[in-house]
Amino acid sequence: MNHVWRQTVAASTAAALFLAGCAQRKSPPEVPAILTNPTGQSRAELTRVLSEAMNGVSVTLADDALTGTDTLILGPAARRDAKEMNLGGRETRRPEHFRLVKRGSQCVLVHVETGRSWILASATCSPR
Amino acid sequence: MQGSTLTENQFLRSWTNELYLWYSEVPDQNPASYSTPNYFNLLKTTAVTTSGKPKDRFHFTYSTAEWRALSQSGVEAGYGAQFLVISSSAPRKVVVAYTEPGSPATEPPANLARGAQVLTVDGVDLVNATDSASIAKLNEGLFPSSSGASHTFSVLDAGASAPRTITMVSANVTSSPVQNVGTIRTAAGTVGYLLFNDHIATAEQALVDAFRRLSDAKVNDLVLDVRYNGGGYLDIASEVAYMIAGPGPTAGRTFEKTVFSDKHTTRDPITGQPIVPMPFHATAQGLSVPEGQALPTLNLPRVTILTGANTCSASEAIINGLQGVGIEVIQVGATTCGKPYGFYPQDNCGTTYFSIQFKGANEKGFGDYPDGFSPANATGSIGVPVPGCFVTDDFDHALGDPAEARLEAALGYMVNGTCPVVPAGPSAVEAGEIQTRREGTLHRSPWRENRILRR
Numbered sequence: 349m350n351h352v353w354r355q356t357v358a359a360s361t362a363a364a365l366f367l368a369g370c371a372q373r374k375s376p377p378e379v380p381a382i383l384t385n386p387t388g389q390s391r392a393e394l395t396r397v398l399s400e401a402m403n404g405v406s407v408t409l410a411d412d413a414l415t416g417t418d419t420l421i422l423g424p425a426a427r428r429d430a431k432e433m434n435l436g437g438r439e440t441r442r443p444e445h446f447r448l449v450k451r452g453s454q455c456v457l458v459h460v461e462t463g464r465s466w467i468l469a470s471a472t473c474s475p476r
Numbered sequence: 477m478q479g480s481t482l483t484e485n486q487f488l489r490s491w492t493n494e495l496y497l498w499y500s501e502v503p504d505q506n507p508a509s510y511s512t513p514n515y516f517n518l519l520k521t522t523a524v525t526t527s528g529k530p531k532d533r534f535h536f537t538y539s540t541a542e543w544r545a546l547s548q549s550g551v552e553a554g555y556g557a558q559f560l561v562i563s564s565s566a567p568r569k570v571v572v573a574y575t576e577p578g579s580p581a582t583e584p585p586a587n588l589a590r591g592a593q594v595l596t597v598d599g600v601d602l603v604n605a606t607d608s609a610s611i612a613k614l615n616e617g618l619f620p621s622s623s624g625a626s627h628t629f630s631v632l633d634a635g636a637s638a639p640r641t642i643t644m645v646s647a648n649v650t651s652s653p654v655q656n657v658g659t660i661r662t663a664a665g666t667v668g669y670l671l672f673n674d675h676i677a678t679a680e681q682a683l684v685d686a687f688r689r690l691s692d693a694k695v696n697d698l699v700l701d702v703r704y705n706g707g708g709y710l711d712i713a714s715e716v717a718y719m720i721a722g723p724g725p726t727a728g729r730t731f732e733k734t735v736f737s738d739k740h741t742t743r744d745p746i747t748g749q750p751i752v753p754m755p756f757h758a759t760a761q762g763l764s765v766p767e768g769q770a771l772p773t774l775n776l777p778r779v780t781i782l783t784g785a786n787t788c789s790a791s792e793a794i795i796n797g798l799q800g801v802g803i804e805v806i807q808v809g810a811t812t813c814g815k816p817y818g819f820y821p822q823d824n825c826g827t828t829y830f831s832i833q834f835k836g837a838n839e840k841g842f843g844d845y846p847d848g849f850s851p852a853n854a855t856g857s858i859g860v861p862v863p864g865c866f867v868t869d870d871f872d873h874a875l876g877d878p879a880e881a882r883l884e885a886a887l888g889y890m891v892n893g894t895c896p897v898v899p900a901g902p903s904a905v906e907a908g909e910i911q912t913r914r915e916g917t918l919h920r921s922p923w924r925e926n927r928i929l930r931r
């Protein structure tokens with residue numbers, strides 16, 4: 349699991365290079381991107397896509413998510429028990445990483461750990 | 477699919493018997509005789525610690541939907557002021573422990589800073605109110621569960637003689653888990669300081685940056701301030717310990733080993749994998765720094781750690797892990813929370829159950845600190861003693877200010893090996909209890925309803 353992030357990026361890159369070499373029509377290049385002029389609609393779409401990517405769980409984002417960096421990290425939300433003890437004390441699970449890329453004119457969100465991707469139809473973005 | 481109460485209870489009984497760390501200390505009750513919540517509450521040890529606390533203080537349930545919720549690393553609804561509830565019932569006291577830069581709390585006109593005391597919320601007297609409606613208003617205002625909530629506060633800033641009124645609108649605030657990194661020149665040399673508040677994923681990058689900066693500054697001592705750090709990713713705790721000690725004392729040695737009950741001595745009973753000790757990570761683990769990147773080190777033979785009752789779990793693991801490989805740890809502040817334990821949450825029928833399944837032990841095999849770690853001169857209810865000084869929290873100074881009581885004591889101890897005099901009370905035990913009470917409880921989560929401030 350520790351190696352997923354790096355390996356997936358490497359595999360994606362290799363796959364992209366392979367496909368680029370074989371396809372009759374080249375895919376638009378992917379470049380790291382940030383969101384520009386986010387709106388309520390585009391933020392809602394981003395939240396919805398992330399929730400779907402994480403099997404429907406509730407997701408909380410900052411209003412400026414993906415506006416200053418192409419990377420978004422999701423982790424367990426802060427929690428306490430009924431006596432207000434911190435429950436997140438010894439976390440051994442891994443966070444989830446997403447990257448925003450611009451593919452042609454499309455803003456695409458990529459789940460780094462799995463390589464799955466989603467087009468953000470409501471978003472505008474520019475190369476980072 | 478919802479099972480019957482009996483089948484759910486039977487599941488919990490079997491689950492506990494198989495996985496609970498102290499399964500042999502659980503009285504076997506008839507699962508047909510209880511509701512599921514009541515039955516689960518019985519499925520734990522009734523033993524107490526040396527100090528008289530329940531041995532198991534971490535046995536609880538949570539809504540599965542809430543437990544599975546995710547947030548952008550460090551993002552939480554609020555104002556960016558971490559409120560410390562020193563007294564939750566009247567006469568109450570709530571102060572700002574620290575703030576997040578660029579948040580509603582720190583932007584004009586609020587300009588909140590550490591030490592500010594909250595006196596009223598939306599016109600309700602925070603100190604003295606006792607009726608339910610008022611208390612609900614206090615909780616709603618102090619701890620909003622979503623962004624966009626506007627509330628008005630009367631606050632008394634540290635050192636001010638008169639309160640002022642501010643209005644803040646809650647937002648999804650991104651926390652800065654590492655703050656106030658700097659160096660202090662002392663008679664003992666150049667001392668590094670860093671405030672480390674949360675073991676979240678983004679802390680990995682912030683810590684690497686901080687330790688690199690301190691390494692470049694060639695510090696020969698370090699004060700690590702984790703007084704408000706309740707834990708998080710254990711990988712980050714291991715990285716911090718490595719960056720303090722360097723490769724010499726840590727290479728090939730255990731930061732923390734997971735110890736299950738005597739039924740499971742070689743394999744993790746949940747994953748089925750062999751139990752492999754967590755090493756001191758010499759490279760980043762890919763949380764927010766590319767995996768495999770070498771970590772900077774200070775190569776220090778000792779570290780001073782500032783602690784309090786909110787220092788918990790992964791933060792305590794730093795102390796224990798370093799002590800396990802012979803690094804001198806000096807503790808300044810108050811007794812830590814005492815949580816060397818962990819669990820794999822278990823979902824069942826919409827409820828997630830938490831029951832202690834393992835403890836973390838260091839290179840020497842030590843992991844028994846259910847009463848926490850205490851500075852050696854602490855009085856009252858104390859944990860495992862660590863060389864250092866008992867010092868109460870000081871809300872009159874900023875964190876990282878060399879005049880702040882705990883940091884000042886740490887710097888003094890480095891130079892001359894002595895502690896400030898602990899204020900005399902009616903008795904040593906009472907003094908210790910008073911000091912412990914003054915620690916307060918830190919609240920970060922939005923899921924609180926009306927249970928933080930009480931009547």
